[in-house]
Amino acid sequence: MPFKGVIGRTSSAAWVKGVADMMSAQGLDTRSLFAQAGIDIAVLQDPTARIPADAFSQVWELAVAQSGNSHLGLDRPLAARYGYLDVVGHALASAPCLRAGFELLARQMAVVSDAATFALQKEDTQGFWLILGHIGTARPVPRQRVEYGMLTLLMLCQWLTRQKVEPLAVEWVYPAPANPAPLRVAFGVPMRFDQPASRMLLARQDMLSPIPTYNPSLWDLHGRLVQERLDELGQTHISTRVRSELARVLHQGGEPRRDVIAARLHLSDRTLQRRLLAEASSFAQLLDATRCELARQYLGDAHRSLGEVADLLGFADQSNLFRACRRWFGMPPGQYRAQLPANGPSSHHPG
Template sequence: MTSGAQIPRHLRRPQRRGACVPQPELRTSSADWLEGVLGMFEAEGLDVPALLRDAGFDPESLHQQNARFPVDEITMLWQLAVSRVGKPTLGLNRELASTYSKLGTVGHAMACAPDLKTSLGSLTRYMAVISDATTFSMNDDPRGSWMSLEHSGGSLPIPRQRVEYALLTLFTFARWAARRDLQPLMVEFVYPAPADDRPHREAFGCDIRFNCSANRLLLSTVDMTMHLPTHHPALAEMHQHLLEDQLTQLGQTTTSSLVCAEIARRLQQGEPRRQDVAAGLGIAERTLQRRLQEESVSFQSLLDRTRRELAQQYLAEQRHTLTDVADLLGFVDTSNFFRACKRWFGLPPAQYRARIWQGSGPAGRMLPAGALLN
């Protein structure tokens, strides 16, 4: 293991405690999931107490009931871990992903499902309990089903190791739930190919494609439709009630949150109309408008909020050109995107991106030293 440099004092964040209730529009991950990640870090040879200290975490906050942590703070830990361990494939190990992942109540509910497709499909609704900074989706394919992961809500670049570990965790859970040695048909990542992709092929057991449009994994129809030996309808209903309560506490059952998710899903096809979003949610446009009025929010403000949040993430990823980002956000031309960026961040998109990668974030917030060491 290589020793990483200490974070200079002026780059450190103050110690903080996990918040039981996330702030508005603040994307967070659960302490349970983070504890599992830290266990994996320790198994990989990292000094976890030093990692937490240098990233400004109070270790006691991990043990507070319902504690959650902002997406950028989780990203910071990953950045520091990667820079210190000196291993570009940190966490890319099937045994580690199986041993240290903590899906909590979500995992219990998934295990009670009748088949693997239903089990994994429940993540589209309950992923927010684990992390509302991560979106999980499933798409049918003639060969089976794609499972896709996307991160949003942060201003720091998401390390590829974090995404690879998360996707590997979902795959190892599927193997455990099915009690079979599943083999993906294909795995795709948005990142460039590494010099040696053997660790990726060994971890997932199949060919890997890089420089793709999404981070996703394809399982066959036969695998997805197999009966799960742990199927238990009564327990499934009990866990679902618990998860619905947690979603409510996180503000994930409001009409506003559902609209934002539907907007995000549609943006790449252009700016979504209110009537299209209402149809996607299965309600009348008038009903949608009334519910948003009850929450004192407008459709246009939710569209703007969603675009701003996604813009932060897309601009942190150098693989996207500015034109790409404008297209992904559903703008008809780049000039509208440029004006929106100046309104959101006080800077045009190129300057905002440069500020991220030069070491200081928006509003004077500094990036961790780990980002500068990579």
């Protein structure tokens, strides 16, 4: 049955179609894989369709099992060919430089997937971290899905700049897989595991290099088109924007204060309060809802301790996490984790 509109957290049909084509190129029976996950693959021909994020994760799990390849998708030519970023990709191609393009992506990632978070973080004088995460999914996100997304970003950098952009460092939140060599080959640098975030460091000169296809008029036009798509998805409501920023701040270990979020949205604290009130919402409600979504995600990954989960949610100590979980789930965090489906740490990305 086609998935139209927004049903929970979703990914664009264009992005999912690219992944399906990549899997087909690897010899997988994608029609069967999508059917097993409850998705009619024909819906991917509709560029306005949205695919439930949990169902998409299940496709990845099934594909890894069917192929017997725990590093499915770690192929540079395939990532370069099949990384469809929808209308956002056109906007990036007309951007002045990678930094400007990725700043746009950070604001408008929801067009590609509102289950994904993307942030750009300056690293002193070395360059910029590209940080990927996920939020609001009941199903743990397979690490292969995150690795493919990161590799697609790297290949996008090379295509946009027409230069051999290579990362300075790559880090993952999950433990090292049994054989990390394919990751080393795909990204060209040694991997670091069990890190606070899944991220890739690019050199400052690469991020600031001009994009040859930069066109100010098209940059403005595509920016408006992406904004219209966000409007259609309901992603321009202030409450939605606040939740997106909260997810980014928490993911980066920041302090989820209202004044911090207001500043990130280029609003005064008072204006933010007023606009939230106009949507019958409040900052406290949104922070609680965002923490609840992230808690489902983090507790779904067995290798994270409860103390670490409490830290990631911005709680001062574990007692706050216990009280919150009793309120959200009707049970303490350990019991909630125990009743989740099997979630081996080596195969899933918790953020």
